[in-house]
Structures are given as structure tokens and as C-alpha cells.
Amino acid sequence: xxxxxxxxxxxxxxxxxxxxxxxxxxxxxxxxxxxxxxxxxxxxxxxxxxxxxxxxxxxxxxxxxxxxxxxxxxxxxxxxxxxxxxxxxxxxxxxxxxxxxxxxxxxxxxxxxxxxxxxxxxxxxxxxxxxxxxxxxxxxxxxxxxxxxxxxxxxxxxxxxxxxxxxxxxxxxxxxxxxxxxxxxxxxxxxxxxxxxxxxxxxxxxxxxxxxxxxxxxxxxxxxxxxxxxxxxxxxxxxxxxxxxxxxxxxx
Amino acid sequence: xxxxxxxxxxxxxxxxxxxxxxxxxxxxxxxxxxxxxxxxxxxxxxxxxxxxxxxxxxxxxxxxxxxxxxxxxxxxxxxxxxxxxxxxxxxxxxxxxxxxxxxxxxxxxxxxxxxxxxxxxxxxxxxxxxxxxxxxxxxxxxxxxxxxxxxxxxxxxxxxxxxxxxxxxxxxxxxxxxxxxxxxxxxxxxxxxxxxxxxxxxxxxxxxxxxxxxxxxxxxxxxxxxxxxxxxxxxxxxxxxxx
Numbered sequence: 001x002x003x004x005x006x007x008x009x010x011x012x013x014x015x016x017x018x019x020x021x022x023x024x025x026x027x028x029x030x031x032x033x034x035x036x037x038x039x040x041x042x043x044x045x046x047x048x049x050x051x052x053x054x055x056x057x058x059x060x061x062x063x064x065x066x067x068x069x070x071x072x073x074x075x076x077x078x079x080x081x082x083x084x085x086x087x088x089x090x091x092x093x094x095x096x097x098x099x100x101x102x103x104x105x106x107x108x109x110x111x112x113x114x115x116x117x118x119x120x121x122x123x124x125x126x127x128x129x130x131x132x133x134x135x136x137x138x139x140x141x142x143x144x145x146x147x148x149x150x151x152x153x154x155x156x157x158x159x160x161x162x163x164x165x166x167x168x169x170x171x172x173x174x175x176x177x178x179x180x181x182x183x184x185x186x187x188x189x190x191x192x193x194x195x196x197x198x199x200x201x202x203x204x205x206x207x208x209x210x211x212x213x214x215x216x217x218x219x220x221x222x223x224x225x226x227x228x229x230x231x232x233x234x235x236x237x238x239x240x241x242x243x244x245x246x247x248x249x250x251x252x
Numbered sequence: 253x254x255x256x257x258x259x260x261x262x263x264x265x266x267x268x269x270x271x272x273x274x275x276x277x278x279x280x281x282x283x284x285x286x287x288x289x290x291x292x293x294x295x296x297x298x299x300x301x302x303x304x305x306x307x308x309x310x311x312x313x314x315x316x317x318x319x320x321x322x323x324x325x326x327x328x329x330x331x332x333x334x335x336x337x338x339x340x341x342x343x344x345x346x347x348x349x350x351x352x353x354x355x356x357x358x359x360x361x362x363x364x365x366x367x368x369x370x371x372x373x374x375x376x377x378x379x380x381x382x383x384x385x386x387x388x389x390x391x392x393x394x395x396x397x398x399x400x401x402x403x404x405x406x407x408x409x410x411x412x413x414x415x416x417x418x419x420x421x422x423x424x425x426x427x428x429x430x431x432x433x434x435x436x437x438x439x440x441x442x443x444x445x446x447x448x449x450x451x452x453x454x455x456x457x458x459x460x461x462x463x464x465x466x467x468x469x470x471x472x473x474x475x476x477x478x479x480x481x482x483x484x485x486x487x488x489x490x491x492x493x494x495x
Contacts, residue, residue: 075373
């Protein structure tokens with residue numbers, strides 16, 4: 001479980017996060033949602049330690065990541081897998097080398113075991129024949145899947161996904177969402193997904209945190225989100241025509 | 253002042269929290285090829301012409317019959333060893349390797365590849381930059397030695413082709429009152445310049461923010477700052493070791 005306590009973050013004089021607390025549960029897909037510019041990605045970067053919070057703490061299974069020493073930070077980070085918005089694959093490496101990278105640097109595993117693990121992960125994301133391709137030769141959806149394979153290759157306890165569906169078509173988006181959900185259930189890891197995609201919210205949102213102007217103003221699941229009595233949340237959820245129709249149907 | 257402080261913190265990060273030795277060994281050799289071997293062509297061209305032009309221009313200025321011909325090659329030798337090979341080559345090196353380092357790291361930064369390394373628990377500064385700095389410090393002095401030889405050889409070829417001085421006088425001048433410390437001084441300069449070019453360029457690239465435009469600006473800034481640092485260090489080293 002990951003716990004965040006009163007996270008505040010300012011850039012110069014501008015306060016982006018205004019004291020956010022909450023818990024992300026093990027074995028669940030935890031979503032951070034909100035409109036663009038509400039601080040979702042900043043919160044995620046604070047949680048994984050890419051940005052230091054101005055105030056507040058992040059605890060990974062009761063280990064204080066914010067105040068911990070370098071050894072603890074490295075230890076926790078080696079239990080983290082992350083899928084970046086732009087996939088962040090290393091351009092100069094093949095798909096196989098990208099997925100193998102964490103094993104090469106962080107473990108002393110023999111080559112045959114590493115290859116076996118890489119092939120298993122690539123198969124898990126349905127990319128069994130892509131080993132020798134370069135990132136420039138594959139599509140956006142495939143890049144995301146390679147990113148997921150790289151994130152899970154080291155058997156992480158925590159999986160973070162920053163806008164996993166950005167730039168993807170609806171079908172591929174659902175495929176990526178389902179993959180994230182399946183991996184979370186299968187390995188019983190703590191997954192945190194930052195998104196503003198309502199399809200993702202409805203598809204995999206087991207524990208949802210809604211941010212608005214740097215505050216957390218609602219928390220719940222994908223069932224209760226449709227009945228929430230929060231104006232800002234309703235504006236966000238029912239922003240498109242299809243969702244408004246669903247609301248209308250629900251009311252009638 | 254803030255940038256200078258940040259630069260020194262950046263240098264500190266290169267040596268703390270390093271990965272295992274075997275992680276760096278492959279990267280180091282890769283960088284040696286990218287930085288050193290791939291610069292041989294440009295160094296060869298620049299050094300040979302530099303020596304040739306220096307010979308012609310020195311001969312043009314030394315027209316007094318009281319000055320013996322071998323002084324021309326003596327001047328070429330000392331100019332090459334003391335200044336042209338280490339310093340001018342460092343400017344060329346900054347243009348080729350410095351801009352490449354800044355561009356590569358800047359692109360990695362804006363495409364979140366640096367963040368990906370950090371999240372994996374890898375010290376990205378040390379992992380990405382240390383092999384580049386070490387490879388520069390190992391290969392650049394070799395390039396300077398090559399440049400020195402080629403520059404002097406370029407002068408020799410010119411003297412033969414143009415008949416400014418005889419081959420015998422040229423060789424005599426090269427060997428006349430040779431001071432071995434000058435070579436040591438050139439190599440000290442080479443080590444320092446290589447460190448400055450690689451570390452300043454890496455610093456500029458590593459802290460790039462924004463997009464493609466900013467990566468271009470980081471590359472330009474890396475070359476500009478490296479050149480200024482080379483010239484300042486050149487003056488300080490000359491004052492300390494020769495003055």
C-alpha cells in the first residue's frame with residue numbers, strides 16, 4: 001500500500017498541490033483523475049520521487065520515502081515499475097534490450113534467464129515477435145506495451161502509469177487498460193494510474209481520486225462516480241455527450 | 253553563481269551512488285568509439301591543414317636573411333605543441349563532441365528517458381555522464397598527440413611541396429632545442445579541456461527543459477560555454493605551469 005500525507009508542491013510562488021492525502025491499495029487499480037493542469041502528473045512525480053514535495057510525506061508499505069536515506073530510496077525505487085506518457089523507451093536499444101535493461105543494470109541474472117524473463121514479459125503484453133525491432137519501427141500502442149513489459153520485468157511491487165492512453169485509439173486504449181488491470185490482479189501489486197480518460201475510469205477504476213485545482217475533492221470507485229454529488233466532478237465526468245446521455249438514461 | 257553551484261553539485265552526483273563497475277565498462281568503450289574514434293577524421297583534416305598554413309605564414313613573416321630557415325619549423329613545432337594541438341583542437345572537439353553530448357542528453361531528458369532511469373533506482377547522472385567524461389579524458393589526449401604529429405607533418409609536406417625550406421632544415425628545426433616538458437604541458441591541457449568539454453556539455457544537456465527548440469539551445473550553449481571555459485583554463489594553466 002502507498003500512503004500520501006498532506007502533499008504540497010509549489011513552483012516558485014505558484015502552489016500546484018495544496019495538501020493531498022490518500023491511500024493507494026494493494027491489488028487494486030488506483031486512479032488519479034482530473035482535468036488538465038490540476039496537478040495529476042506533478043502528484044505522480046512526487047510519489048515516485050522525481051520531484052521532492054514542498055511539504056508532506058509518501059510512505060511505501062510504511063517506509064517513509066520522503067525522509068528516507070539514499071539506501072531506502074534506491075531500495076524502494078527498485079520495487080517500482082513505471083510506464084511513462086511517451087513510453088520513454090531508449091531510442092538506441094531494440095525492444096528486447098529495452099525490456100532487459102533493468103535486469104542488466106540491477107541484477108546479476110545469467111543471460112539465458114534474462115532472455116527467458118524478457119520473452120515471458122513480451123508474451124504477456126502480446127509482443128512475442130517484436131524482440132529485434134527498434135522503438136522507431138513500432139506503433140504508439142506497441143510502444144506502450146513495451147513500456148509495460150519493461151515496467152514489470154523486475155517483478156515490481158508498485159506500478160505507476162502516467163496517461164497510459166494518451167495518443168491511442170479507443171480500442172488500443174481499452175486493450176492497454178485491461179492489460180494494466182490484469183497485471184495488477186495477477187501479481188497483486190499496487191497500481192497507480194494518472195488519466196483523464198473517462199473510458200479508463202469506467203473500465204478499471206477501483207479506487208479513484210479526483211483532483212481539482214490542486215485539491216483532492218472526491219474519492220470513490222467507478223460505480224459511485226456516476227452518482228457523486230460534487231459539481232466539479234460531475235462537470236468532468238459528464239463533459240461529453242455520451243456520458244450526459246448515460247446520466248439521462250440513469251435518471252429516467 | 254547559481255548555475256556554477258548547480259554544476260558542482262552535478263559533478264558531485266557523478267561519483268556518488270554509482271552502479272557496479274561492470275555496468276560502466278561497456279558504456280565506457282562505446283563512448284570511446286563515439287567520442288574518440290569518430291573524431292579521428294575531423295582531427296586529421298584540421299591538424300594537417302593547420303600545420304601547413306602555420307608553416308606558410310611563419311615563413312611569410314620571417315623574411316630577414318639573419319634568421320636561419322630552420323626557425324620556421326621550430327616555431328611550427330612549439331606553436332603546435334603548446335597551443336594549436338591542445339587548444340584549437342579542443343574548440344573543434346567542443347563543436348563536434350560537446351554539441352553531440354548536449355543534444356543526446358537533452359533529447360533523453362525531454363522524452364523522459366532520464367526520468368525512466370531515475371525511477372528504476374539508477375543514478376542517471378552517473379550512468380549517463382560518467383562514461384562520457386572518462387572516455388573524453390582518455391581519448392582526447394590521444395587525439396591531441398595525433399593532431400600534433402599530423403600538424404608537424406603537414407608543415408613538412410608543405411615545405412617540400414612549396415620549397416619554402418628544405419626537408420633537412422625542417423627536420424633540424426623540429427629537433428632544435430626541444431623541451432620535453434612542452435609535451436607534458438600539452439597533455440595536461442588536453443586532460444583538463446576534455447573534462448571541461450564533456451562535463452559542461454553534459455550539464456547543459458542534462459538540465460534541458462522544454463522541447464526540440466530547447467535541445468538546440470542547450471547544444472549551442474554547451475559549445476559556447478565549453479569554448480569560454482577552454483580559453484580561461486588555457487590562460488590559467490599557462491600562467492601556472494609556464495609563467
